[in-house]
Amino acid sequence: RLMQQADVVLYDNLVSKEVLELTRRDARRIYVGKQRANHTLRQEQINALMVELAKQGQRVLRLKGGDPYVFGRGGEEIETLAAAGIRFEVVPGITAANAAAAYAGIPLTHREHAHSCVFVTGHLKDGTMDLDWHGLARPKQTIVIYMGLLGLEALCRQLIAHGLAEDTPAAVVQQATVPQQRVVTGTLRDLAARVAEAGLRPPTLVIVGDVVRLREKLAWYEPQR
Numbered sequence: 359r360l361m362q363q364a365d366v367v368l369y370d371n372l373v374s375k376e377v378l379e380l381t382r383r384d385a386r387r388i389y390v391g392k393q394r395a396n397h398t399l400r401q402e403q404i405n406a407l408m409v410e411l412a413k414q415g416q417r418v419l420r421l422k423g424g425d426p427y428v429f430g431r432g433g434e435e436i437e438t439l440a441a442a443g444i445r446f447e448v449v450p451g452i453t454a455a456n457a458a459a460a461y462a463g464i465p466l467t468h469r470e471h472a473h474s475c476v477f478v479t480g481h482l483k484d485g486t487m488d489l490d491w492h493g494l495a496r497p498k499q500t501i502v503i504y505m506g507l508l509g510l511e512a513l514c515r516q517l518i519a520h521g522l523a524e525d526t527p528a529a530v531v532q533q534a535t536v537p538q539q540r541v542v543t544g545t546l547r548d549l550a551a552r553v554a555e556a557g558l559r560p561p562t563l564v565i566v567g568d569v570v571r572l573r574e575k576l577a578w579y580e581p582q583r
């Protein structure tokens with residue numbers, strides 16, 4: 359219903375064609391996607407554009423992949439609207455961690471394997487990842503890493519250096535939930551090499567923890583077979 363009401367749609371690169379097609383046919387569609395090396399518009403420009411369009415009296419739909427408040431910069435965008443006195447509504451989505459867990463057969467928590475789960479970003483800043491490694495390398499905890507493909511080798515190395523066993527199970531899920539989904543599993547010791555060999559491409563999610571073992575029994579979506 360809300361998608362049909364929008365006069366202007368600002369959409370990201372993770373929004374599929376099928377979802378975009380749910381917006382009104384005559385709505386103006388503006389691509390504002392950001393990829394690693396190619397930011398069409400800077401975040402501040404996106405924020406400013408939303409405010410400008412709303413002030414013109416347009417109903418603006420900001421269409422994002424997954425959940426806007428999980429590594430989606432939704433918080434910053436809504437803060438800008440709030441500061442400008444523009445009314446808004448936030449519709450939650452299914453974040454990639456939940457989607458990948460279900461479609462790869464990897465429960466994020468499990469009474470026997472994991473009592474907590476943390477989501478972090480593996481995005482590299484100046485070639486390194488600024489993460490609380492001690493906090494991550496806890497027993498019975500699942501770690502989900504968004505944007506972790508490029509730094510995968512360093513990520514696995516750091517987790518081992520901070521106390522996780524080399525044979526801790528780990529997986530990379532490429533393009534979860536769509537026919538291009540591929541899943542590579544291994545351990546912290548060999549995951550990076552296996553993923554490089556398989557040639558996985560973003561978007562991918564890294565899942566680390568004993569729960570990855572459950573995939574052997576729980577995998578059901580195998581589009582590439």
Ligand SMILES: C[S@@+](CC[C@H](N)C(=O)[O-])C[C@H]1O[C@@H](n2cnc3c(N)ncnc32)[C@H](O)[C@@H]1O
Binds near residue numbers: 427428429452533561
């Ligand atoms: C900028 S974050 C946006 C996350 C989004 N807000 C969410 O809740 O899923 C983009 C990252 O999400 C992850 N991602 C998004 N869609 C994915 C998918 N279908 N399969 C695997 N990872 C995905 C990847 O790590 C990707 O680099």
